[in-house]
Amino acid sequence: SKLDAEKFVGRVNLKECFQSANLIHSSDPDFQILEDGSVYTTNAVLSSEERSFSILLSNTENQEEKKILVLLQHQTKVLKKRHSKEKVLRRAKRRWAPIPCSMQENSLGPFPLFLQQIQSDTAQNYTIFYSIRGPGVDREPKNLFYVERDTGNLFCTRPVDREEYESFELIAFATTPDGYTPELPLPLVIRIEDENDNYPIFTEKTYVFTISENCRVGSTVGQVCATDKDEPDTMHTRLKYSIIEQLPAYPTLFSMHPTTGVITTSSSQLDRELIDKYQLKIKVQDMDGQYFGLQTTSICIINIDDVNDNLPTFTRTSYVTSVEENTVDVEILRVTVEDKDLMNTANWRANYTILKGNENENFKIVTDPKTNEGILCVVKPLNYEERKQVDLQIVVVNEAPYSKEGSLRSTMSTATVTVNVKNQDEGPECSPRVQTIQTKENVPVGTEIQGYKAYDPETRSSSGIRYKKLSDPKEWVRINENTGSITIFRNLDREAEMIRGGIYNITILASDKDGRSCTGTLGIILQDVNDNGPSIPKHTVVICKTVLSPSADIVAIDPDEPINGPPFDFRLENIPDSDIERTWRLTKINDTAARLFYEKDLPFGTYRISVRVADRHGRSLITPLKVLLCDCVTENDCTLRTDARTGGGDVRLGKWAILAILLGIALLFCILFTLVCGGTGAAKQPKVFPDDLAQQNLIVSNTEAPGDDKICSTDGFTTHTVGSSAQGVCGTMGSGVKNGGQESIEMVKGGHQTLESCRGTGHHHTLDSCRGGHVEVDTCRYTYSEWHNFTQPRLGEKVQLCNQDDKHKHAQDYVLTYNYEGKGSVAGSIGCCSERQEEDGLEFLDHLEPKFRTLAEACIKR
Incomplete structure (x- = not known):
């Protein structure tokens, strides 16, 4: 009527019911089923009546299920003693429990090596056979462990490497000869104890780091790392780093953190220009660096990176060169510098600048990318007559900024260059290139006036120079070959076409006896005379009769200068046998315009009148006008209608009109x-x-x-x-x-x-x-x-x-x-x-x- 927890109840044959079952469970939570069919209680069970539950077997692959019904009845009679293993006795004390077990890796034996004994207290009442399963027994590495069936003594057959197998989890079984298991399977863990049998190993055979020269003390160079296969968090894997040797050995510039392996600088005396590479021999040792620990060495190469800590300096402080005048785009000098920084880098490449003496921008200095030399060139021609010698001051710096603190200008290297200008036999000089003269536009034909003058720049004289006319658009003048003076050949007209601003331009060629020449422009400024009367450019005027005040405005122009122009005087020119003066009237609006009215009512139509306009000096001109008297609102309206009706004029229609x-x-x-x-x-x-x-x-x-x-x-x-x-x-x-x-x-x-x-x-x-x-x-x-x-x-x-x-x-x-x-x-x-x-x-x-x-x-x- 009472069953204790974890009590063996009985055993059923599962294989006969469902051999391919891979999932076994009980319908009653108070009972559990093992793979061999053994039934155990999970909790203490009190029952005064019969009790039943089902064992459910299923195959999850083909979804097949089977069921076994188990009926528990009260015992009504005493069983006869058939065999010692069939005795049913109550246990007083249990010893079937996990027992700590371990073995040393790489053990020397003797083998088989006894590890421990497993034993069940049910052996007091039953004949118990012991067996084990798991890795090292029936799984790889097979046959490493075995247990004596009758005694439960556990043995190991050969050495074990902990780095390969850290532990083995076995399951021990205690069964009766007829197959019953009075005990639950016993989990048995065999731990392999570590031995310091592995050397620490650097992650790389050779480490390469780079650090800039002149860096501060404590600057990080790099970090090295090593690994150890022994058991972590033990002395076998507690590593210590150190520097064994430095090449060059003096001075000592680097240090290494013993735990992290970080390499730092211990001095600020790194100078790439002296030593550009260091080699360190480094060591790592386990057992926290104790003398009996295992150790490994490696190589660390440290490259010193260049910085611009050296300014370029001229090899000479003064230079002398020469160049002919009037030459351009020629190389006249090469200057050289020295720089200790790394070649072909921004720290080494030089930039040259002309500091003084190039105010007229005659010179330019550039850098030769191959030799780092400064090339001095003439880009604007020099004039011997103006300057016979030019003194230049040039300065040189690097492309990269200077790394050291302090004033850069005080440390820059400078040099002086003296450029001697050589004299050259030059041709005539047209200076200024554009020259002007003044004359009135009504000057008589044949008048001779001053012309263009060129001179020899060396003698400052015009003798021996010949002149020739290259361009004279209207053929108005002739030029004297020896003196350059001009003679009026045709009447000059300030109001003619191609005259802009009252200036008439001709082109002159001046040459010497050797054929050298120059070209200049002579501008003839034509002074205005009152030779044009004012005229009315618009010969057709429109008067819209239907507006409130029918009239038309007349505007006159005068091509002469304003001093010979307005104010204008407008008058109607009377024609014999006509009543124009009684029909039309002119009133002045301003200095250049007048307004036309009609005095009496006139029918729509076209009328002809003439208007005389005189300037302030009385010079006048008669302009015939056609006056259109229309029924319109705007002048454009009348013009379009008139042209369409008469067929004259050009009628231009917009897209909306069409x-x-x-x-x-x-x-x-x-x-x-x-x-x-x-x-x-x-x-x-x-x-x-x-x-x-x-x-x-x-x-x-x-x-x-x-x-x-x-x-x-x-x-x-x-x-x-x-x-x-x-x-x-x-x-x-x-x-x-x-x-x-x-x-x-x-x-x-x-x-x-x-x-x-x-x-x-x-x-x-x-x-x-x-x-x-x-x-x-x-x-x-x-x-x-x-x-x-x-x-x-x-x-x-x-x-x-x-x-x-x-x-x-x-x-x-x-x-x-x-x-x-x-x-x-x-x-x-x-x-x-x-x-x-x-x-x-x-x-x-x-x-x-x-x-x-x-x-x-x-x-x-x-």
């Missing part, structure tokens, strides 16, 4: 096309225009011709007949031309006449051909809403008729093709059936030229 013309033409074609289609549809069902249609088709145009006669019918529509003189209040519809003759277009109330009467046989006309007169805007027009309400339904009917013919096919002239006018047109698409539903998009009409304002007004909904 677009407006195309829009107007397309609109007229659409109206005509709609009316024509309406006439075609009349074959089936006659369509006529109602009486109230004609007045809304008004086209406003300006004209300067006398207006046509007008007739206003009683119903408000105009009936116009060529030659009639009836009075009316409405504008004419115009006259049409048919077959070379004249015909009138009459719209009679209730009639059936359409625009077909405007078209001659075999000819095609637009509405322009049916319009011949002046149409005025009057009170007889209908409102826009009445016109819109009438035309919309009728236009839809006519378009539908145009869409199909008698056979319900598209009419031949229905599809209208338009040329592509470019991308982004603000006017949108244009077609005979198009209708703008809103006012937006017509802002471009505000920027059209004045000529198209009437067309723009006709296109905007009122």
Whole structure:
């Protein structure tokens, strides 16, 4: 009825039930199952009744499961003694527990070496056989350990290396001869005790470090490292580093930290220019550096890095050289320096500078990258007559900055260079290169004046120099070959073309007897005389008659100097048998402009007048003017209309003006096309225009011709007949031309006449051909809403008729093709059936030229 914890209960044969099971567990947590089928209690169990639980066997690979039912019953009779191993006795004391066990690595034996004895207290009641499993027994390294079956003595068969196997975890079993295990398996750990049998080893055979010269004491050079395979955190692996030897040996410059292996400088006397490399022999020893510890050595090479601690110095402090005058881009001297720093580095390469004596920038000094020499060159020609000797002071420094503290200028090396300038037989010198003389523009032909002068730079004389004219754009002068003076050959004109600022330039060539030459420019400053009267550059003036104060401004100019120019006097030049003075009037605005008025009412047209303008000295000039009297707002408006009507002048239209013309033409074609289609549809069902249609088709145009006669019918529509003189209040519809003759277009109330009467046989006309007169805007027009309400339904009917013919096919002239006018047109698409539903998009009409304002007004909904 009571079972203690970890009590052996019994054993079941699992292999007969499920041989391939790899997962075994009990359904009752109070019992556990071992792999051999032994059943043990996990906790103390008290039970007065029978108890049952299941052993679950499963194979996780194929998901197969089996179950064994175990029934525990109370013992009702005493078992007979069959064998000593079958005796059921209660244990009083247990000795089956893990026993510490270890062995020394690399043991010398004798083998087999006894380690310890394992024993179970169940041996008092049973015959117990002992066995072990695990690494070193049935797993690699196999057969290293074994146990005597009857005594439990554990033996080792050969030496073991701890660096290969630190320990062995075995499992010991105690079983009865019939296979029962009265004890739980015993974990048995055999630890291999370390022996100092491994030398410490440096991670590298040779260490290479670099340190800058002149570094401070304690600067880190580098760190070395060693490893030991013996057991960590023991004396066998406690390492100590040291420096055995330094080459060169003197002075001692480096030290090593015994624990970390960090190498540092112990002196600041590192000088690359003396010794650029040191070699250290280093040692590492275990057992914390004790004499019996194992040790290893290695080599450490320390390279000394260069710094700019040495300034370049000139090998000589003074130099003397020479150069011919007027020579350029020539090498005249090479200077050398010494530098102890590392060659071909920034610490060694020299930079030369001319400190004094090169104020005129005649010299330049550069460095030869191969030899580090300074090359002194002449880059600007010298003049012997100005300076016969030049003294230069040059200085040299390195590319890299100087590393030592203190004033660099006080330690820089300098040298002096004396440059002697050699004299050279030179040709004439044109100095200054540009010379000027003054003369009046009306000087008589043949007058001789001073010319260009060149001289010999050595003698400062002009004798023996010959002059020749190279350039004389207008051939106005001639030059004296010996003296350089010039003679006026043609009349000089200050106001002529190519004269800028009143100066006329000619080019002179001066040469000596040896053919050496120079070139100069002679500028003739032309003094102004009053030889030009003021004139009016604009010969056509426009007066817009419709403005508040109709007038035109006239501006005169005078090519002479201001002293011979304004103020101007404007006067009308009277023509015999004319009333110009009574018709026109001039008033002065300022010194250069006047305003033209007309005294009496004049009809629109072109008038000719002449204006005399005189300068302050009375020199005058008559300018004929053409005056256009127009019905306009701006001068440009009148000019465009006049040119278009007369066919004269160049009419330049902008892109919006062209677009407006195309829009107007397309609109007229659409109206005509709609009316024509309406006439075609009349074959089936006659369509006529109602009486109230004609007045809304008004086209406003300006004209300067006398207006046509007008007739206003009683119903408000105009009936116009060529030659009639009836009075009316409405504008004419115009006259049409048919077959070379004249015909009138009459719209009679209730009639059936359409625009077909405007078209001659075999000819095609637009509405322009049916319009011949002046149409005025009057009170007889209908409102826009009445016109819109009438035309919309009728236009839809006519378009539908145009869409199909008698056979319900598209009419031949229905599809209208338009040329592509470019991308982004603000006017949108244009077609005979198009209708703008809103006012937006017509802002471009505000920027059209004045000529198209009437067309723009006709296109905007009122």
